[in-house]
Amino acid sequence: MTSDTLAERRAYLEDGLAELSCDRCGALVRAGKRSLQQTSVQWTVRAARECTALAAAHAAGRPAALVPTCPDLRDSIDRAVREGRLEVS
Ligand SMILES: [Zn+2]
Incomplete structure (x- = not known):
């Protein structure tokens, strides 16, 4: 049910994203920051399944698009x- 939403989100996010995995659940996403306050996260369908926080939201019936992101x-x-692996662009 979420694959269309995720594909859409993927389509309009620009490049300049770096691959990053969640330290806790290991979900591999692409992420980028335009400012310290603004973070873009590009979820794959697979990462959304692997992430425990998003999976819990799914189980509660909330669509992935409404879940801000995994806190971890x-x-x-x-x-x-902080470690310079991701640039704020
Ligand atoms: Zn996670």
Whole structure:
């Protein structure tokens, strides 16, 4: 049910994203930051299934598009920025 939404989101996100995996669930996504406040995360269908936080939201009946992101992934992204693995563009 979510594959169309994910494909759409993928289509309009621009490049400049780096591959990153969630430290906790290991879901591999592509992420980028335009500013310190703004984070783009490109979920694949597979990553959305692997992520425990998103899977829990699915189980509760909430569509993936309404789930902001996995909190652990957010931490992983912030750390990647601090360590220079992800550039703020
Ligand atoms: Zn996760």
